[in-house]
Amino acid sequence: MQCRICGSEGEHSVYTAKEMMLGLRDEHRYFQCGACGCLQIELIPENLAAYYPSNYYSYSSPHTTHKLKQELLKRRDYYAVTGKSLLGHVLSLAAPNQKLSSLRPLELKQDARILDVGCGAGLLLNSLKEAGFTQLLGIDPFNAASIHYPNGLTIEKRDIFSETGEWDVIMFHHSFEHLVEQQPTLKQAHQLLAKQGTVLLRVPTVSSYAWQHYGVNWSQLDAPRHLFLHSVDSxxxxxxxxxxxxxxxxxxSNAFQFWGSEQYEQDIALRSEQSWAENPANSSFTAAQIKQFEHRARELNALNKGDQAAFYLRKAS
Structure with a gap:
C-alpha cells in the first residue's frame, strides 16, 4: 500500500473499523503510514454517498429564534471571532462557539473575504453574517440545491474547483477529512488565496490521546466518511x-472524544437511543461525567494532545 500523502510504501499498520455513527457496523480497512503517520481508508466505498443520509448533521438549517436570543447570539459570535464585546464574553463563558473561536487568531475585519468549503447548510457562515461579516460564500457539492438565506447569505451547490474569486480566508471546518482529492484541493485553495491570506483546516488528528487510547473505537475515526485522519506531520x-x-x-477538542469513543467500545452507535447525543436520559453517562470529560479535553488541548485541531496555513515565502 502506498501512502496517498507522502508516497511511502514502507511498513504500514492496518486496522479494521466499523461504521458506528448510523450503527450499520459494516467494516472498513484503514492503514496508518509508517512515515508521515496519516491514517487513511484502504478502499473508498463506491457507494460513499449512502453514508450521508438526509438528516446528516451538516445539512441542518439555522433555527428561527426569539429576537432577544438572536441578538444575544450575535454578541456571543462577534466576541468569538474578534475577542471584543464584554457581553459577548460573558455569553461565551456559558455557551462558547468553538468553530467561530478558531477564526480569532486571524484578526479579521468585517469585510474580510471568507470562503467556507464543504459547509453543508452553512450554519457557521450564517452566524458570521448575523455578527456583521459581509463578504461570505459557502460551497458544498453534496447539498440538494443552492441555498439563499433572507439575510443575503448564499450557499452554492458546487465544489472548490469551480471557484475563481480571490479570498482572504478559505475554511474547511471538518470537511477536509471527507475529501478524496487532498493535494489538488489545497493546490486550488493556494490559487484562490490572497497573498497574505490563510487556509484554515479544522480536522480530527491521530496525533492525539484519543487515537492512542481508543484505537478503532475512537469516535472521530468515523469510518468510512473520514477518508484521511491526519497527523501533525502529514x-x-x-x-x-x-x-x-x-x-x-x-x-x-471536546468531550465527544471520550463519551463517543466509550459508547463505541460498548457497541452503542451515535444515533442509538442509548446515546448521549440522542437521549441523555437513556445514556450511561451523567451530566457530571460529561463535565469531567470536557475538563479532560481542555487539559489535552493544552498539552497538544486533543483529538481535533485547527491548522493555519499561509503561503510559503
Missing part, C-alpha cells in the same frame, strides 16, 4: 507539497 507534509507552511496549530 499535515505539514501536505502543506509543503502544495505551497504552504503551517503557521499555527490550535487544539480545540
Amino acid at each position: 499535515i505539514k507534509k501536505l502543506a509543503e507539497q502544495t505551497g504552504f507552511t503551517v503557521s499555527q496549530i490550535q487544539y480545540d
Whole structure:
C-alpha cells in the first residue's frame, strides 16, 4: 500500500473499523503510514454517498429564534471571532462557539473575504453574517440545491474547483477529512488565496490521546466518511507539497472524544437511543461525567494532545 500523502510504501499498520455513527457496523480497512503517520481508508466505498443520509448533521438549517436570543447570539459570535464585546464574553463563558473561536487568531475585519468549503447548510457562515461579516460564500457539492438565506447569505451547490474569486480566508471546518482529492484541493485553495491570506483546516488528528487510547473505537475515526485522519506531520507534509507552511496549530477538542469513543467500545452507535447525543436520559453517562470529560479535553488541548485541531496555513515565502 502506498501512502496517498507522502508516497511511502514502507511498513504500514492496518486496522479494521466499523461504521458506528448510523450503527450499520459494516467494516472498513484503514492503514496508518509508517512515515508521515496519516491514517487513511484502504478502499473508498463506491457507494460513499449512502453514508450521508438526509438528516446528516451538516445539512441542518439555522433555527428561527426569539429576537432577544438572536441578538444575544450575535454578541456571543462577534466576541468569538474578534475577542471584543464584554457581553459577548460573558455569553461565551456559558455557551462558547468553538468553530467561530478558531477564526480569532486571524484578526479579521468585517469585510474580510471568507470562503467556507464543504459547509453543508452553512450554519457557521450564517452566524458570521448575523455578527456583521459581509463578504461570505459557502460551497458544498453534496447539498440538494443552492441555498439563499433572507439575510443575503448564499450557499452554492458546487465544489472548490469551480471557484475563481480571490479570498482572504478559505475554511474547511471538518470537511477536509471527507475529501478524496487532498493535494489538488489545497493546490486550488493556494490559487484562490490572497497573498497574505490563510487556509484554515479544522480536522480530527491521530496525533492525539484519543487515537492512542481508543484505537478503532475512537469516535472521530468515523469510518468510512473520514477518508484521511491526519497527523501533525502529514499535515505539514501536505502543506509543503502544495505551497504552504503551517503557521499555527490550535487544539480545540471536546468531550465527544471520550463519551463517543466509550459508547463505541460498548457497541452503542451515535444515533442509538442509548446515546448521549440522542437521549441523555437513556445514556450511561451523567451530566457530571460529561463535565469531567470536557475538563479532560481542555487539559489535552493544552498539552497538544486533543483529538481535533485547527491548522493555519499561509503561503510559503
